[in-house]
Amino acid sequence: MARNEPVAVIGLGRFGRALALELARGGTEVLGVDVDPRVVQGLAGQLEQVVVADASDVEALREIGIAGFTRAVVAIGTNLQASIITTSLLSDLEVDDIWAKALDDQQARILRRVGAHHVVLPEHDMGERVAHLVSGRALDYLEVDEGWVLAKTRPPHHLVGVPLGRSGLRAKRRVTVVSVKPAQEQRYRHTDTTTVLAYGDEILVAGAPADVDRFIDEM
Template identity: 55%
Template sequence: MPQRDRADDKRVLVIGLGRFGSSLALELVRHGWEVLGMDSNPRLVQTFADELTHTVIGDATDEETLRQVGAAQFNRAVVAIGSHLEESILTTSLLVDLEVASIWAKATSRRHGRILEQVGADHVVLPEHDMGERVAHLLSGRMLDYKEVEQGFAVGKTRAPESMLGRTLAETRVRQKFGITVVAVKRVGSSFTYTSKETVLHKGDVILVAGRNEDVERFAESR
C-alpha cells in the first residue's frame, strides 16, 4: 500500500474489529476507502478478511508490530479497542510516536476520553455515551433528533412551536429569548433550507436549532 499524497489519501488503519471497529471499517469500504483492519483475535480478522481491503492479526500495543504492518505509512488511524483501557491508551500513544497525522480513538467514558486526548488522540468518540444521550433526549421531550456537537453545544431538530408561526424569525426574537439560532427549516414535502431573519415559519415546519445544550432543550419544550 504505497504512500499517496495527503490531500487524496483515502487509506485508514482500523485497530480493533469489534462491533464499533468493524461497522466503521465496513462503512468506509462502502465509501471507497482502503481499510487495513487489525485485531489480535484471529477469529475476528478471519470474519472480515473478505470484506476489508486488508486484514492482519497483531498486537497493537507492540511498537514493532505496528511498524511491521506499516502503521507509520497511514495518515489516519482509528483505535477502536475501547473496552480495554490500557491497550487503548498505549496503542494511541504508539501511533503518536509513529507520527500518524490524524488519530481517532474510541472511549468508554469521558475520563477515558480525556486520557486519550492527553496522550495525543486528535478525535475522541464515545459511541455508547453519545447514543444514550441522544435517545434520552428523544424519549423525554419534543425533540425529533439531537446531536451534541461538542461538550456543551448541540443541534436539535424539532417542530416549529405555535408561538413562532406566521412571524419572521427577527420578530420572534428567539435568540434573545432562548439563546439559540434557527439555522434551517424544512417545509412539508421539501428539503431543509437555510433560514434568514426574514424567514417566516408555518404550521408543520421542522427546524434545526443550535445553541448550548440547556438552551436547545428549553426551546424544544416551548410551545
C-alpha cells in the same frame, strides 16, 4: 487532510467493524487490525486489507506499516490499557490524525493526554440522543461538538407566523433556527431573516445544549 487518504482501524469489534466497513463502502482504503485471528478471518474479503496484530506492541505496528498512515482510529473497546498504549504508540510514531473510542469521560481525558486528536464516546452519545427521542423532547438530537448541539423539532407557538428576523430568538434564547422543512415539502432549506414558520414544519435548531433543551421544552 485529503478525504481519500487510507485509514487504519485498530480493534474490529462492533464499533470498529461497522466503522471500517462504512469507510470502505465510501471508497476509503482501510487497513483493519485486530489481535483476534477469528475476527480478522471473519472480515477477510470484506475489507481489502485486514491483519492480525497486537497494536500495543510498537514493533507489530511498525511491521504492518502503521507509520505510513496519516489517519488511524483506535476502536478498542473494554481493554482500557490496550487502548491507551495503542494511542500513545500511534502518537510516538507521528500519525497525524488519531481518533480514539472511549467508554466514559475519564477514559476520554486520558486518551487525549496520550495523543488522541479526537475522542468519540459512541455509547454516551447514542444514549443522550435516544433519551431525547424517547422522552419526546426532540425529533432528533446530535452533539456536533463539545458544548454545541443540533436538534430537530417543531416550532413553538411564539415563532409561528413571525419572520425569524423579528423574533429576537437568538438574543432572547441564544439559539438559531438554521433550516426548515415546511409541512408540505420533502426537503429542508436554509432559513433567513424573512423565513416565516408554520405549525407542522420541522426545524433544525443550533445552540448550547442547555439553551436548546430550554427551547425544545417550550413545545
